Amino acid sequence: MKTTHDPNNRPKPGEGLFRWIVEQRKLEEDKPHEWTEEQKAALAELRKENAERGTPVIKLQLPLYRR
Amino acid sequence: MQSEEPQLSSYNFRFTGGDSNTYVFETGSGSSYEITFKPSGYLFDEQDAFRDDVYEFSINLISHKSARLPLTDPLIAPTVVGVFQDFHDKHGLVVIYICDSSDNRQLVRYRKFGIWFHRYRHLGFIKMDVEIDDPRGTIYTSLLMHRQYRYRDEAVLAFLRITDRENPK
Numbered sequence: 001m002k003t004t005h006d007p008n009n010r011p012k013p014g015e016g017l018f019r020w021i022v023e024q025r026k027l028e029e030d031k032p033h034e035w036t037e038e039q040k041a042a043l044a045e046l047r048k049e050n051a052e053r054g055t056p057v058i059k060l061q062l063p064l065y066r067r
Numbered sequence: 068m069q070s071e072e073p074q075l076s077s078y079n080f081r082f083t084g085g086d087s088n089t090y091v092f093e094t095g096s097g098s099s100y101e102i103t104f105k106p107s108g109y110l111f112d113e114q115d116a117f118r119d120d121v122y123e124f125s126i127n128l129i130s131h132k133s134a135r136l137p138l139t140d141p142l143i144a145p146t147v148v149g150v151f152q153d154f155h156d157k158h159g160l161v162v163i164y165i166c167d168s169s170d171n172r173q174l175v176r177y178r179k180f181g182i183w184f185h186r187y188r189h190l191g192f193i194k195m196d197v198e199i200d201d202p203r204g205t206i207y208t209s210l211l212m213h214r215q216y217r218y219r220d221e222a223v224l225a226f227l228r229i230t231d232r233e234n235p236k
Contacts, residue, residue, distance in 0.1 A: 013110070014232030018199050018206045022168055025125070033129050039091050039101075042081035046093045049079050 077145035082153070088122065090150045094140050097132035102150045107163055111225050117161055117218035124151070124162045124211075144183045152190065155213065161222050166207040177207035184211075191215065195223060197230040 011017045035043065080092035080102075087103035094100070103125050108118035126147060154160060164180065166173040177196075184194050191214045199206040210226040212219060 010109070012232075013229040016201075016233070017110070017229075018165060018208060018233050019201050019203065021123070021165055022206060025165075025167065029127070035091075035129075036083065036085070039083045039089070042083050042091050043093055043099055046079055046081060046091070047097075050093060050095055 077142055077149050080146060080150050080153075088154065090154070092146050092150070094143065096140070098128060098140075099130045100143070100146075101127045101129050102147065103127070104154050104158075104160065104162070110163060110229055115221065115225050117216075117222050117225075120159060120161045120218070122154075122158075122160050122162055124164050125167070144186065148183070148187050148190070159216065160212070161216065161218075162211040163226075164209040164211060168204055168206060171204065173204070173207050180209065193219070195226060197226070197234070199230060199234045 011020050078092045078094060080090050083089050083091055087105045090102040092100050092102075104122035105125070106119075106121070107123040108115075108121045110121060111118050151162075166176040166180070181194075181196070184192070192211055193214050195210045197208050197210075199208060208230065210222065212222060216222070
């Protein structure tokens, strides 16, 4: 099954196009996520930068739905 | 001597490219996020001049260290805005945001996105929200672009046109 926005296999506006997009996205999210080598390298760099900058103080905020 | 604590305003991020124009960042608590701008001109008609500028924007939490979902982190919003602005500056984009509804928390996301937008409204972006009624739950979607975008009026009308077709009431 194609899980990207395949131009040959999607409804037109008015035929449930937005629902289709939401469902395609869900299919993509359900697949195991694999970082590319470039992304792994980028995340390692970012992790290092975070460590060098220090851990930010994060104020506890209630999620919006509990307010 | 007084030691200075680093004052962070946002997390650093990286553009890693790919078909979906992906950015990544990691929070201080070890949560990894992916932000994508998927080319989505297909949503509009072929004659729409701005079609090549249209991207579907999404924010995905890919992994987090603790078993529980991370608490609200005040640095995430400015990081997402930084990414948005970075991509906009390079591509002059029109963005479609469709709230993820896979866990039935789309209304929460929609409101949160609205709060973020309001907080950064001074950056000059405009947003148009449309709710699409669907038997399986309302779909919340927004169109975003810079106020000075050259096809602004055309894009707004075209967005109304496609969402009207989806929402024929």
